[in-house]
Amino acid sequence: MALRVYNTLSRRKEEFRPLHEGFVGIYVCGPTVYDHPHIGHAKSYISFDVVVRYLRHLGYRVRYVQNITDVGHLTDNADQGEDKIEKRAAAERLEPMELVEIYMRSYFEDMDALGNLRPDISPRASGHIPEQIELVKVLLDKGYAYEVGGSVYFSVEKFGGYGKLSGRRFQEQWEAVRIAPNPEKRHPADFALWKRAEPGHILRWPSPWGWGYPGWHLECSAMSMKYLGETLDIHGGGMENIFPHHECEIAQSEAATGKPFVRYWMHNNMVTVEGTKMGKSLGNFVTIKEALKSYSPMALRLFVLGSHYRSPVDYTEEAMRAAQRGWERLNRAVQMVKERIRYAPDGPEDRELSEAVRRCERDFSEAMDDDFNTPGALGALFELTREVLAGLESGTPSRTTLKKVEDLYSRLAGGVLGFRFEEEGGGREEELLDLLVEVRAELRRAKNWELADRIRERLRELGIALEDRPEGTVWRRYS
RNA sequence: GGCGGCAUAGCCAAGGGGUAAGGCGGAGGACUGCAAAUCCUCUAUUCCCCGGUUCGAGUCCGGGUGCCGCCUCCA
Structure with a gap:
């Protein structure tokens, strides 16, 4: 089966065929770095991370470009607003570029924590001013743009396709929108390609039209x-x-090149918090750093991938707790498989488990091929997990079989969905815990339950769970 | 007002003409000194409502109702 992708432009799922066979160029709108990233960024960038990962899984060579917006835009469409980056920099008493540096690092830090691959190129707007000026020149030369007093505007009436993505017929409807018309614009829907810098505007660059900044x-x-x-x-x-x-973007690009700008437009839906929209202007957004104080990064990842990228998702305590528990189950299963591989018997493949692995792989691909249906893909993985745990419980699967299971988890859950399976602990702490477990085993042999339980209780308070399994005691961190 | 989306169990969430995936939670049982973990069983006669098409409809069509997003910066 072939990959099908929902294209916002056609409003239907289409078979995916890149322009050049075997190669995919993908561009995702990146963050404006003037604050810490929030869980909306998490949904968006985890979703597209999985898109990139799956395309690579299918064998495509992918170039993933995601910009960093470090040139402030105006806060309103009437072109009177403030520049968000300048405003925030002034508030924090920082150079604008200093501010941008801080939040850009914060952004990458959070994306790394969530397991997103770095884009192949993270171009910064401030580093591409000449390219932007070039594009404006082309549009002026071709008659799609006009200059007024140091600002350059795009003339939407000159470009026939304006509105094809959003389904807006701007000519009739523009009247209904009450925005103060900018007297420089010939048509209210015209938009700025280049803005004249007013006195006091710090972020500005020289251009053929004077000092200014890009639209x-x-x-x-x-x-x-x-x-x-x-x-x-x-x-x-x-x-x-x-x-x-x-x-x-379509208007500018297609007017300049005369070619289709994008083959597949993909748009992810929004995150709400306890049922209400999360917006920067509403001030109710939850940052990723805050969320990670209560839940593990992989739980947040599972939460995001547990609903489809085109569906809205509501961030609630209950949903996050469910994601946390689900993640722990998946991680534990993977750890158990790894552990059992060490002393599993040699032997032929176990039919039932091998069959389950095949089924999982098939269902997983089928779901992902259908417009990156990650909830369906997760369903396949959890179904396998149930069978794996049951197999480990009731028998001793051969090493060959368990390796197949481990390989599948690693390729699909790890490689495609981006989960990072981790063994708990490490270093000195691990050795000390092993020692405690050993001592406690002596106590239990002596039936000193009181002291044995006290050790377990105290460790639990410290976030370490002891489990007395039939094959021996193991410890793990919970959270 | 215009454009778009969504309504499936206590919660989250797939499915999209052939008889309801999966996760969390809950109930019972197995195992255990007790817990935990794990396993087993159960947990939607039914998919917002009303009509229609069909042998058959969460699934298609028409009409309601409710919620959400965009139309101003936002992932």
Whole structure:
């Protein structure tokens, strides 16, 4: 079966065929780095991380580009607003580039923790001002843009396809939107390609039209085409960017090149918190760092992948607890398989388990091929997990079989879904715990239950669980 | 007002004409000194409502209702 991808442009699932066979160029709208990333970023970037991982799993050579927006955009469409980065930098008494550096590092730190692969290129808008100016020049030359007093605007009336992504017929509807018209614009829907820097604006660059800074849609067009060519295979981002951001990107790019800008537009849905929208302006967003104080990074990853990328997901304590427990179960199963491989008997494959492995692989692929259906893929993995644990319980699967199971977990759960399975502990602490367990075993042999239980209780308070299994005592950290 | 999406068990969530995946939680049992972990069994006659098409409808069509997103920065 072939991979099918939902394309926002056609509003249907389409068979995926990249422009050049075997190679995929993907561009995902990255963060504006003026604050710590929140769980909305987690959903978006985990989703696209899995898209990239799965494409590689299918054998594609993927170039994954995700920008860093470090040039502030205006906070409102009437072009009077403040620059978010400048505003925040002033509030924190930092150089704008200093601020950007802090939050960019914070962003990568969180993405690393969540197990997302680094993009192949993380271009920064501030480092691509010449490319953006070039693009504006082309649009002026071709008559799609006009200059007014040091600012350059894109003329939407000159570009026939404006509105094709978002389904908006801007001519009739624009009247309904009450925004103060900018007198410089010929049509209210025209958007800025380049803005004149008003006095006091710190982030600014020289251009043929004087000192200024790029318009807020320009960087993505300039940088994506620079690194991926004039037609991208996939362009991804959050749904809220469909209009105006992506609509404007299409207009700019296609007007400049005369070629289709993107073959597949992919948009992920939003995260709500306890049922309500999470927005920067609402101030109710949960940062990833906060979430990770209560839940493990892999639990957050499981939470995100537990619903489809095009579905909204509600962040609640209950849902996160469920994800945490689910993750622990999966991780534990993998650890148990690894442990058992060490002393598993040689022998032929066990039919039932091998069959379960095959079934899992098939169901997993089927789900992923259907527009990256990660909840379905997880279902396949958990079904296997149940059978694996039952197999370990009731018999002694051969080493060959267990290796197949381990390999499957490693390729699908690890490689494709990006889970990081970890053994607990390490170093001095581990040795001390082993010692305690040993001493406690003596106590238990002597039937000194009181002291044995006290050790277990005290360790539990410290976040270490002791489990007296038939084959011996093991310890693990819980959380 | 315009555009788009979603409604499936206590909670989360797949499925999308052929008789309801999976996770969490809950109940009972096995194992255990007791716990924990693990295993086994059970936990939706039914998919927001009303009509229709069909031998057959969560699944398709029409009409409601409710929730959400976008139309101003946001992943």
